[in-house]
Amino acid sequence: MNMDNRMLLSNVLANLEVELITANHNLCAPDWRDLNYTPDYSKFYLICEGEGWLQIGEKDYYPRPGELFLMPEGVEQSYSFISERPFHKYWCHFTAQVGGINLFKLLDLNPQCAPRQPELLTNVFQELVKYSGSDAVYAKLLAKSKLMELVAYYLMDLEIDAEQLSFKTSSAVNKLSEVLDYIDEHITQNMTVEELAGIVYMHPNSFIRLFKQYAGMPPIQYITHKKIEKAKQSLTLTALSVTEISEQLGFNDMFYFSKQFKKHAGVTPTDYRRRIRHP
Structure with a gap:
């Protein structure tokens, strides 16, 4: 990525606005399955253990424990269990926009991410889930800050291959x-x-x-x-x-x-x- 692109990316991220919809940590049910739907929100999955299948756009994925997956808003998706060992995962639903435009329509990103520090992501998700379920006065603000951390760590881990942080147009x-x-x-x-x-x-x-x-x-x-x-x-x-x-x-x-x-x-x-x- 050249210097001008990095400058544009920096400006985009500096003006990023995120909103958390919900977050949780659970074991997927045996009937965990949905096919060919297009959500109006984005999702992060942090896989703890188990097996399953994701389809994002036209590509199939079989996530492994420790991997973080982005399932972006506006992209056709499917998911399903594939064995008697369903996913145990952290997950969240959220929106991420710059100037009212979906961030993931601007950036061409790999949905699959292998975090360099998976324990760090686990800690962030633990805090995110805690704050999302709290009725404390400052809980929503703290949850938003944790969601912003997740987006940042996802992009930072992708920068192992800097070309993955490129614009679609x-x-x-x-x-x-x-x-x-x-x-x-x-x-x-x-x-x-x-x-x-x-x-x-x-x-x-x-x-x-x-x-x-x-x-x-x-x-x-x-x-x-x-x-x-x-x-x-x-x-x-x-x-x-x-x-x-x-x-x-x-x-x-x-x-x-x-x-x-x-x-x-x-x-x-x-x-x-x-x-x-x-x-």
Whole structure:
């Protein structure tokens, strides 16, 4: 995976929103079986022991103990017992979206994952099941954090073969990579959506939808974010005044620059520099 793709993937994951539907840990019933259905939610199975069969899309799998399987939303699936030793497994149903779009429609992933630290995944699942069944005030928030951990560990384990972390629509990714390069090269200028859309010969409205789908935010918001990150570097590494940094990055209005900086960094540029130099 090249650097631009990694940058896009990082943006997608930074804007990921997950919702847990349910989670449990049990022994599958002897009649555990369903064929050719397409769920409107995704599932994780962590196999503890036993035997069974999964079909995800057009491919058959016979999971082994210790393996983690993703059964993504919107993909036709089947499952069944195959012996007198049914699966004993942890499982959860959930949704994962970026900008309202199913994460697994954006990424081309291998459903089968062999965790490098299966005991770590077991511990996360144990916590997930505990919080999902709790009526404590903070239980849902803690369950969501554990679900986010599961997604992260799944993707991290797949990165053993980095090419498995690729986007499904390579032409769209290539277009966005070209735009991201342009933004980096012209970060000191004020760019418009029409200008960026013209680089890849797209209508501005279509370009905004595509950009948000993969970058997780609209293009102008992304540009502002990159400018503020550049301003942080200048505040940390140079003696330039706040006004000079603002003008260098194309902000003609100091008040607007300070407002945007505080919105992204949580403090004003002056306070940021003070905290960096006197932690």
